[in-house]
Amino acid sequence: MGSILGTKNCYGCGVCAASCKKHAIRMIINPDGFYQPEVNENLCINCGVCVDVCSFQTEDIKQNGLFDAEYFAGWSHDKDVRHKCSSGGVGFEIARYLLEKDYVAIVCGYNSSERRAKHFLANTIDELKASVGSKYIQSNTYYAFSQLQSEKKYLVVGTPCQIDSIRRWVKRMKMDDSVILMDFFCHGVPSLLMWDKYLAKVEGKIGRIDNIVWRDKEAGWHDSWVMKVNGCYVSRFSQGDLFYRMFLKNRCLAKPCYDKCKFKGINSAADIRIGDLWGREYAKNEEGVSGVVGLTKKGASLLAEMSKVIHLEASSTEIVCESQMKSCAIRPLSYRYVMRNLRINKPLSEIDRNASFIEMFEEIPSTIKYYAFCLPVKIKDTVKKIIRDTVQ
Ligand SMILES: Cc1cc2nc3c(=O)[nH]c(=O)nc-3n(C[C@H](O)[C@H](O)[C@H](O)COP(=O)(O)OP(=O)(O)OC[C@H]3O[C@@H](n4cnc5c(N)ncnc54)[C@H](O)[C@@H]3O)c2cc1C
Incomplete structure (x- = not known):
């Protein structure tokens, strides 16, 4: 029983909406640009069908019998x-x-x-x-x-x-x-x-x-x-x-x-x-x-x-399967920048250029990142601490 009310960022497969006998669910495009269900609570009778058919709500995959592929x-x-x-x-x-x-x-x-x-x-x-x-x-x-x-x-x-x-x-x-x-x-x-x-x-x-x-x-x-x-x-x-x-x-x-x-x-x-x-x-x-x-x-x-x-x-x-993805996609360093800027009036070519720039930092080995970004901060903090201790 229940409904998929409140489900966000799901697969957007639309089966909940298609299976709803009361037509209480419609697919909308969410602020990130992906389909997502929206439930009309006045029409919903909490029959639970939408939850039952939803692949996103469970970890398992509904297979049709065991078989050696x-x-x-x-x-x-x-x-x-x-x-x-x-x-x-x-x-x-x-x-x-x-x-x-x-x-x-x-x-x-x-x-x-x-x-x-x-x-x-x-x-x-x-x-x-x-x-x-x-x-x-x-x-x-x-x-x-x-x-x-x-x-x-x-x-x-x-x-x-x-x-x-x-x-x-x-x-x-x-x-x-x-x-x-x-x-x-x-x-x-x-x-x-x-x-x-x-x-x-x-x-x-x-x-x-x-x-x-x-x-x-x-x-x-x-x-x-x-x-x-x-x-x-x-x-x-x-x-x-x-x-x-x-x-x-x-x-x-x-x-x-x-x-x-x-x-x-x-x-x-x-x-x-x-x-x-x-x-x-x-x-x-x-x-x-x-x-x-x-x-x-x-x-x-x-x-x-x-x-x-x-x-x-x-x-x-x-x-x-040689060249197929073996696991979920990994967010590049540019992901947050890209998603934020897709929502505003910025041309795609500029987003692409800036995303490429941000991604360059992914290429930098982590030891160089440490010496370039973390070490100076650590030195600054240590010097501050020494000065504070000396003054007190
Ligand atoms: C979003 C997406 C990601 C893909 N990722 C990979 C991948 O990582 N690796 C890989 O090997 N193949 C991937 N494919 C599948 C690949 O592009 C071919 O569609 C597949 O190899 C079948 O090709 P075909 O020559 O048999 O016929 P095609 O004529 O190319 O077959 C297309 C079939 O796909 C269906 N289809 C097309 N667009 C969509 C869509 N947006 N949503 C649902 N169904 C759709 C059509 O109904 C049609 O039946 C992806 C396809 C899509 C749509």
Whole structure:
């Protein structure tokens, strides 16, 4: 019983709001730029469902049976799909395969007019196309997740925290047999305040933004951290793109990404986990390779069927997880400065410049920091003490 009233800085997965029969919960964007639930106490009947489905409230992960994970490297045989998707296009192919078997795919798209990533329901392959490619910001799942109906079959794709909560909701609805869950290795999500500043900067250069592609393999998969806007503006991480600098340097991730991500390695509530298979094994591949993990019996048997449709080769945990984060992100020295300044009217380029300056101090070995900063203070205190003792 109870409610998630007062929950702050959570995963923002939206499952509490989607599962609330009284529509007493809505997802708002908190002052740091992340989704968070807001409870209308007049509507809340303290039924406790929102607490029960919330992954953030517990330490455990809702797994669907014990199973020895199976690892694969894979890619789509469709050159266009492989080129457009972030890694090897396995996520898209699994969704396409299931749509043909009467599943509905609940996937993430980007809405340019709202400037936000949003989950939506794809019933056809044409509709599924809007899910292609990662959108590296937190997605609003509320509308799509609240559409689950017990008589239909679904594939749900999302971040590991979204999937852990939705697994809890699916279990409550006794829909385990009709839902397949797929998550991905997740770096974390950056603040929407940063995203808004980034958009403002790009709009200042090219005007209204109608289309954004977050990864682009024009120069190959390994250099695919690229923002391609309206098909003409191209900004690469390798050449200092501001969004990717802020995101990949962990300067403004959501608080739980630093403090409470329980989903690193293959810790997951999903049936299948996918990701970019970076690492030595495919270091020379420039078309894109997906790391794929079958995490449950259901996930593994779907992958066995998929092996007739896509390229899937057996791999190992060492290869698939080689370049994935092993633990929560670490706040850089610039974190507090960045979060404070994202809230005010300061351009992203200035925040980036100052953050880089602050981070330079991280590079200084701690002995030099001691002699440069701590020792002079200690000497000053000692001299003061000597003078005081002498005078008394
Ligand atoms: C915020 C974020 C962090 C990530 N971090 C890592 C990482 O550290 N390591 C790694 O290997 N891979 C990471 N990925 C996953 C990776 O970028 C690819 O999405 C994955 O390899 C699948 O690629 P694909 O080629 O199969 O198909 P794609 O077409 O790229 O698949 C995209 C799928 O991801 C879903 N999706 C896209 N954006 C979001 C979003 N914002 N929220 C929820 N679901 C979304 C879509 O619904 C679609 O089903 C991350 C993705 C996101 C969105």
